[in-house]
Amino acid sequence: MVTCEMSDDEAKLLLNVLERYHSHLEVEIVRTNRREFRDALKDREKQLKTLIEKVKPLIK
Numbered sequence: 001m002v003t004c005e006m007s008d009d010e011a012k013l014l015l016n017v018l019e020r021y022h023s024h025l026e027v028e029i030v031r032t033n034r035r036e037f038r039d040a041l042k043d044r045e046k047q048l049k050t051l052i053e054k055v056k057p058l059i060k
Contacts, residue, residue, distance in 0.1 A: 011058045018052050 006014070025045050032038040
């Protein structure tokens with residue numbers, strides 16, 4: 001297991017970056033024609049959603 005300490009401001013920034021990337025990833029998934037690549041992007045999106053849900057409770 002990996003742990004990381006950060007300030008509240010850093011956690012907010014991290015969440016903001018993750019959510020912005022998620023928005024861009026959703027658009028990329030819709031625009032991608034190659035099924036193989038789209039499936040890989042969907043897997044990444046699933047991991048990203050999990051990470052976002054882990055960071056959200058850290059925000060005070």
